Amino acid sequence: xxxxxxxxxxxxxxxxxxxxxxxxxxxxxxxxxxxxxxxxxxxxxxxxxxxxxxxxxxxxxxxxxxxxxxxxxxxxxxxxxxxxxxxxxxxxxxxxxxxxxxxxxxxxxxxxxxxxxxxxxxxxxxxxxxxxxxxxxxxxxxxxxxxxxxxxxxxxxxxxxxxxxxxxxxxxxxxxxxxxxxxxxxxxxxxxxxxxxxxxxxxxxxxxxxxxxxxxxxxxxxxxxxxxxxxxxxxxxxxxxxxxxxxxxxxxxxxxxxxxxxxxxxxxxxxxxxxxxxxxxxxxxxxxxxxxxxxxxxxxxxxxxxxxxxxxxxxxxxxxxxxxxxxxxxxxxxxxxxxxxxxxxxxxxxxxxxxxxxxxxxxxxxxxxxxxxxxxxxxxxxxxxxxxxxxxxxxxxxxxxxxxxxxxxxxxxxxxxxxxxxxxxxxxxxxxxxxxxxxxxxxxxxxxxxxxxxxxxxxxxxxxxxxxxxxxxxxxxxxxxxxxxxxxxxxxxxxxxxxxxxxxxxxxxxxxxxxxxxxxxxxxxxxxxxxxxxxxxxxxxxxxxxxxxxxxxxxxxxxxxxxxxxxxxxxxxxxxxxxxxxxxxxxxxxxxxxxxxxxxxxxxxxxxxxxxxxxxxxxxxxxxxxxxxxxxxxxxxxxxxxxxxxxxxxxxxxxxxxxxxxxxxxxxxxxxxxxxxxxxxxxxxxxxxxxxxxxxxxxxxxxxxxxxxxxxxxxxxxxxxx
Numbered sequence: 001x002x003x004x005x006x007x008x009x010x011x012x013x014x015x016x017x018x019x020x021x022x023x024x025x026x027x028x029x030x031x032x033x034x035x036x037x038x039x040x041x042x043x044x045x046x047x048x049x050x051x052x053x054x055x056x057x058x059x060x061x062x063x064x065x066x067x068x069x070x071x072x073x074x075x076x077x078x079x080x081x082x083x084x085x086x087x088x089x090x091x092x093x094x095x096x097x098x099x100x101x102x103x104x105x106x107x108x109x110x111x112x113x114x115x116x117x118x119x120x121x122x123x124x125x126x127x128x129x130x131x132x133x134x135x136x137x138x139x140x141x142x143x144x145x146x147x148x149x150x151x152x153x154x155x156x157x158x159x160x161x162x163x164x165x166x167x168x169x170x171x172x173x174x175x176x177x178x179x180x181x182x183x184x185x186x187x188x189x190x191x192x193x194x195x196x197x198x199x200x201x202x203x204x205x206x207x208x209x210x211x212x213x214x215x216x217x218x219x220x221x222x223x224x225x226x227x228x229x230x231x232x233x234x235x236x237x238x239x240x241x242x243x244x245x246x247x248x249x250x251x252x253x254x255x256x257x258x259x260x261x262x263x264x265x266x267x268x269x270x271x272x273x274x275x276x277x278x279x280x281x282x283x284x285x286x287x288x289x290x291x292x293x294x295x296x297x298x299x300x301x302x303x304x305x306x307x308x309x310x311x312x313x314x315x316x317x318x319x320x321x322x323x324x325x326x327x328x329x330x331x332x333x334x335x336x337x338x339x340x341x342x343x344x345x346x347x348x349x350x351x352x353x354x355x356x357x358x359x360x361x362x363x364x365x366x367x368x369x370x371x372x373x374x375x376x377x378x379x380x381x382x383x384x385x386x387x388x389x390x391x392x393x394x395x396x397x398x399x400x401x402x403x404x405x406x407x408x409x410x411x412x413x414x415x416x417x418x419x420x421x422x423x424x425x426x427x428x429x430x431x432x433x434x435x436x437x438x439x440x441x442x443x444x445x446x447x448x449x450x451x452x453x454x455x456x457x458x459x460x461x462x463x464x465x466x467x468x469x470x471x472x473x474x475x476x477x478x479x480x481x482x483x484x485x486x487x488x489x490x491x492x493x494x495x496x497x498x499x500x501x502x503x504x505x506x507x508x509x510x511x512x513x514x515x516x517x518x519x520x521x522x523x524x525x526x527x528x529x530x531x532x533x534x535x536x537x538x539x540x541x542x543x544x545x546x547x548x549x550x551x552x553x554x555x556x557x558x559x560x561x562x563x564x565x566x567x568x569x570x571x572x573x574x575x576x577x578x579x580x581x582x583x584x585x586x587x588x589x590x591x592x593x594x595x596x597x598x599x600x601x602x603x604x605x606x607x608x609x610x611x612x613x614x615x616x617x618x619x620x621x622x623x624x625x626x627x628x629x630x631x632x633x634x635x636x637x638x639x640x641x642x643x644x645x646x647x648x649x650x651x652x653x654x655x656x657x658x659x660x661x662x663x664x665x666x667x668x669x670x671x672x673x674x675x676x677x678x679x680x681x682x683x684x685x686x687x688x689x690x691x692x693x694x695x696x697x698x699x700x701x702x703x704x705x706x707x708x709x710x711x712x713x714x715x716x717x718x719x720x721x722x
Contacts, residue, residue: 005140005141005144006138006139006140006141024111024112024114024115026114026115026174026175028067028115028169028171028175028176028177028178029178029183029186029187029190031111031112031115031169032052032067032069032169032187033190033192033193034111034112035069035112035167035169036050036052036069036187036193036196036202037192037193037196037269038069038167039069039070039071039073039165039167040196040200040268042071042073042074042165043071043073043200044073046073047200048071048072048073048200049071049072049200049201049202049203050069050070050071050200050201050202050203051068051069051070051071051157051202051203051204051205052067052068052069052070052187052202052203052204052205053067053068053070053204053205053207054066054067054177054180054183054204054205054206054207054208055067055068055207055208056207056208057170057171061117061170062172062173063116063117063170063171063172063173064171064172064173064177065170065171065177065208066168066169066170066171067168067169067171067177068166068167068168068169069166069167069169070156070157070164070165070166070167071164071165071166072157072158072159072162072163072164073163073164073165074124074163075122075123075124075125075163075164075165076120076122076124076129076165077122077124077125077127077129077145078127078129078131078141078143078144078145080122080124080129081120081122081129081130081131081141082131082139082141085120085131085133085139086131086133086139112167112169113133113134113135113137114135115135115169115171115172115175116135116169116170116171116172116175117132117133117134117135117169117170118132118133118167118168118169118170119131119132119133119167119168119170120133120165120166120167120168121143121152121155121156121165121166121168122156122163122164122165122166123148123152123153123156123158123162123163123164123165124163125163126147126148126161127145127146127147127148128143128145128146128147128148128149128152129141129143129144129145129146130142130143135172179208179507179587179588179589180206180208180209180212180587180588181506181507181530181589182506182507183204183206184204184214184216185506185507186257187202187204187216188216188217188218188219189257190256190257191256191257191261191263191270191272191273192256192269192270192271193216193218193270194218194219194220194263194270195218195263195265195268195270196218196268196270197216197217197218198218198220199268201215202215202216203215203216204216208588209457209587209588210457212457219415221244221246221259221260221288222244222246222247222413222414223244223245223246223247223288224244224245225242225243225244226243226244226245226287226344227241227242227243227289227340227341227344228241228242228243229241229340231291231336231337231340232336233329233332233333233336234332235328235332236295236310236329236332236333237293237294237295239291239292239293239294239295239333239336240291240292241289241290241291241337241340241341242289242290242291242292243262243287243288243289243341243344244287244288244289245286245287246259246260246285246286246287246288247411247496249285249286250285250286250288251285251503253279254273254274254275254279254284255273256272256273258273259288260275260284260285260286260287260288261273261274261275261284261288262274262275262276262287262288262289262290262291262337263289263290263291264290264291264293264296264322264323264333265290265291265292265293266292266293266294266295266296266297267294267297269296269297270290271296271316271322271323272321272322272323274322275287275337275341276333276334276337276338277334277338278338278341278342278345281345281349282349283344283345283348283349284345286348287341287344287345291333291337293333295310295329296315296323296329298310299311299315299329300314300315300316303315310327310328310329311327311328311329313326313327314327315327315329315330356614356615356638356650356657357612357613357614357615357655358612358613358614358656358657358660359654359655359656359657359660359661360656361656361661361720361721362613362656362660362661365666365717365718365720366610366611366612366718368717368718369611369673369713369714369717369718370609370610370611372713372714372716372717373609373677373710373713373714373717374609376709376710376713377609377677377710380681380706380709381681381684382521382523384681384684384685399486399488400422400423400424400484400486401420401421401422401423401424401481401482401483401484401486401487401488402420402421402422402488403418403419403420403421403466403479403481403488403489403490404418404419404420404421404531404532404534404535404558405418405490405531405534405558405559405562406489406490406491406558406562407490407491407492407493407558407560407561407562408468408490408491408492408493408561408562408563409492409493409494409495409561409562409563410468410470410492410493410494410495411470411494411495411496412470412471412472412473412474412494412495412496413470413471413472414470415467415468415469415470416467416468416470417465417466417467417468418465418466418468418479418490419463419464419465419532419534420448420463420464420465420466420481420483420488421456421459421461421462421463421535422453422461422462422463422464422483422484422486423460423461424462424483424484424486425455425461425462426484427453427462427483427484428452428453428484429483430448430449430452430453430464430466430481430482430483431448431480431481431482431483432446432447432448432466432479432480432481433446433479433480434446434477434478434479434480435478435479435480435489436477436478437475437476437477437478438475438476438477439473439475440471440473441471441472441473442470442471442473442474442475442476442477442492442494443468443469443470443471443477443479443492443494444469444470444471445467445468445469446466446467446468446469446479447466447467448464448465448466448467449464449465449466449467451464451465452464458536458537458587459535459536466479466481468492470492470494471494473494474494474495474496475493475494476491476492476493476494477491477492477494478490478491478492479491479492493561504530504531504563504564505528505529505530505564506530507529507530507589507591508527508528508529508533508538508584508585508586508589508590508591509527509528509529509591510525510526510527510528510569510582510584510591510592510593511525511526511527511528512525512526512593513593513594514593514594514595514596515571515593515594515595515596516595516596516597516598517546517547517571517573517595517596517597517598518573518597518598519546519573519574519575519576519577519597519598520572520573520574520575521572521573522570522571522572522573523570523571523573524568524569524570524571525568525569525570525571525582525593526566526568527554527556527566527567527568527569527584527591528559528564528565528566529556529564529565529566529586529589530564530565531558531559531562531563531564531565532565533556533565533586534556534557534558534565535555535556535557536555536556536565536586537553537554537555537556538553538554538555538556538567538584538585538586539552539553539584539585539586540552540553540554540569540582540583540584540585541582541583542571542580542581542582542583542595543580543581543583544578544579544580544581544595545576545578545579545580545597546573546574546576546577546578546579546580546595546596546597547571547572547573547574547578547580547582547595547597548572548573548574549570549571549572550569550570550571550572550582551569551570554567554568554569554584555567556586560686569582569584571595573597574597576597577597577598578596578597579594579595579596579597580594580595581593581594581595582595608631608632609631609632609634610631610632610633610634611634611635611636611673612633612634612635612636613635613636613638613647613657613660613669614635614636614637614638615637615638615639615650615657616635616637616639621637621640622636622637622640622642622643622672623635623636623637623672623673623675623676624637625676625677625679625680627680632680634673634676634677636669636672636673638650638657638660643668645659646659646664646665646668647659647660647665648660648665661720662720663719663720666715666718666719666720667715667718669714669718670711670714670715670717670718671711671714673710673714674707674710674711674714675703675707677706677707677710678703678704678705678706678707678710679703681706682699682702682703682706685702686699
């Protein structure tokens with residue numbers, strides 16, 4: 001062997017540009033993306049699985065967690081390890097058969113090591129090699145092409161005689177490894193992994209809890225294709241642009257985790273999720289797609305080889321945030337995409353008319369109405385919160401076989417996974433069938449998991465799963481499950497989701513970050529978790545002063561729509577003011593809510609209330625209520641057909657709707673706002689007491705009771721001044 005066995009990371013051509021802290025930023029997720037995409041590169045066009053194993057580290061060195069990323073691809077020799085991972089900007093040796101699908105192979109090694117240490121162990125053609133890389137850049141070959149033993153194959157999770165590589169990241173205490181649910185969510189949603197986990201199995205085994213193994217499930221945004229065309233780039237090869245109009249508006253900004261945005265792809269690599277110069281426009285929340293640009297990988301590899309194809313600087317941003325904004329190729333790509341997509345955005349903008357809002361007088365009246373409603377709305381919310389939570393959608397605790405959740409609402413074309421629990425631990429087979437559906441395309445398929453039964457990590461049951469594919473027709477269906485001589489059923493509703501519908505939580509959370517309670521009064525805090533936690537207990541405690549009573553634990557039940565697990569935490573205030581924090585813990589997940597005990601709650605139980613009259617041309621609704629933790633926003637759509645002539649046309653010069661200050665318009669606003677608030681409170685009341693509101697007459701009476709509390713206040717507050 002003629003090469004060194006230890007040394008310091010060498011700087012090849014242009015390697016001085018590589019700055020690990022800029023690239024990884026102390027983020028374990030960014031490091032895992034480097035290692036998983038490297039493993040995918042190693043396979044090339046061949047099939048094969050990638051495993052990510054998370055293990056608490058209790059070794060002698062000062063690390064908290066070990067994360068192994070394993071493949072069974074080509075492996076590397078000792079020289080291949082050194083060339084790929086000990087030379088910044090280096091590449092795998094040709095005789096190791098490396099596949100450089102991304103043109104970035106080996107560039108992330110030092111970056112990943114910045115989190116603590118990374119060890120690369122590989123077997124190639126029966127020879128085992130191992131390279132250790134420290135955060136300082138020091139490296140050492142601790143095994144050089146030694147004959148692979150049975151222990152080596154077990155270490156790399158390989159079959160005897162196979163090739164493969166394991167990258168082991170040892171995380172230092174100052175860096176945080178996300179909890180299991182958050183880790184899975186981020187890996188699944190990150191733009192650079194979405195396509196990868198669809199075409200290649202990627203498994204995550206997290207031993208920090210019960211060692212649960214999960215295959216990452218990729219998803220593609222659904223919606224009508226509105227652009228599917230080839231774009232010509234000035235001076236470069238053509239690209240292909242595909243854009244979908246999403247069925248509903250996405251929340252948040254365009255980023256690497258958002259559903260909205262344009263995936264910039266080259267071959268098997270996704271470089272970023274962006275709408276380029278269209279990112280800040282509100283219409284970007286309604287569109288998703290991808291642009292396939294094969295020349296990107298060619299330009300990146302050419303630059304690394306010293307060629308200046310496509311531009312004088314590096315095309316791939318060193319901070320891993322996508323293409324460099326000042327590169328000529330990126331500028332031309334952005335120009336072509338913007339030119340094609342901007343008419344689509346402009347047309348939607350006209351449809352939404354989002355910038356057309358009420359004038360100054362009505363805005364002042366809305367503020368008066370918000371203040372005037374405070375006491376009545378607060379009283380109504382406290383009344384609902386003080387009621388005991390009804391079951392309505394909980395599994396029978398005496399049943400041998402149960403399906404979780406027992407009722408589920410899906411959108412057309414959506415997929416879902418449901419859990420099946422059995423108290424008979426000797427159960428073997430599992431049958432799943434569609435017992436009934438209102439039409440043949442309500443459910444496309446229902447199938448049992450091939451993984452069989454496994455012990456539940458907290459409950460004294462065994463658990464398996466069933467997989468559902470909703471069809472394109474709205475309706476209802478009944479799923480029949482049989483095992484161990486017992487049967488269970490689940491009810492499915494397939495329907496279009498409405499804008500503003502809450503998204504299921506990815507971890508344990510309170511629905512509000514802070515709450516206010518009057519002395520000696522009680523208040524229920526809503527706690528949510530992923531639906532697979534139905535039936536599990538959550539420990540609860542309070543730290544601080546002012547609260548005299550909270551439960552020691554609560555049990556999670558299914559939300560009426562089957563979208564998540566939920567529980568109510570009832571807090572009772574003492575006689576004296578105070579403040580503190582309510583804590584809830586489920587395994588590694590912890591949620592908190594700040595509590596203030598005060599003589600008079602500020603705002604509406606800590607809730608903000610805003611009104612808006614705007615020009616949004618919603619075809620289905622004339623008023624919308626969006627409720628998020630700490631805020632209720634009511635939007636009245638002035639251009640809806642049912643308001644024809646009521647608010648008048650929009651006066652650009654006066655920045656208002658021409659008739660919005662008329663007595664008729666103000667009266668209509670009072671009526672529709674009162675009705676919408678009543679509908680919102682009735683829905684909250686039903687979620688707590690479904691057994692009390694189980695028929696239409698009772699629901700109508702309850703809505704009328706709530707509306708009568710608000711309509712008079714609104715008429716007085718919104719009446720036009722003389």
